[in-house]
Amino acid sequence: SQQGEEDPQALSIQEGENATMNCSYKTSINNLQWYRQNSGRGLVHLILIRSNEREKHSGRLRVTLDTSKKSSSLLITASRAADTASYFCATARNTGTASKLTFGTGTRLQVTL
């Protein structure tokens, strides 16, 4: 399986602290994406980083990608209680007919007041 592994599986921090989640994957990719999921409902797309990019920012989010190590990290700065959710990395790979998006195992983030 090309499913990515994320660590930590769970992370508990206080409001205002930074949260870092890591993702490792096994095959070559076209891009890597991060999603947030609240309470087992739909996923929300956060950010996409292409395979030829090394770092990307969006608001309080910072994503890095190291294709030589097949790894990515998501940093959420100045966390808020509303950031409490599960976060998934997802790798996109072309199969010839379509691009497949495969999700990692996820990190459950708890931000307390």
Add this chain to the structure above:
Amino acid sequence: DTEVTQTPKHLVMGMTNKKSLKCEQHMGHRAMYWYKQKAKKPPELMFVYSYEKLSINESVPSRFSPECPNSSLLNLHLHALQPEDSALYLCASSQDVRVPYGYTFGSGTRLTVV
């Protein structure tokens, strides 16, 4: 309209029932997807539709039958399901399967098979 709408939100069905899940988007996206998610697990790809044609079937059992009547609608027909098929079924869309854009997901249908 920047949403993917899934109906119903909850569904309980017996193993001999036939039911359908519906997904609709009006963003002009030409790629649509079905994912299955078990509790505390990541979503798993089931089907990919590109320009209303089935592009990828991830070896899904035939008791799941997808259908794309037009570019805005995606259905998943269910028949003779097993209790282990109970899960959250997520629909998603993107602009094009060949272009690296993020997916827009619906809120899902929580299916319970009894």
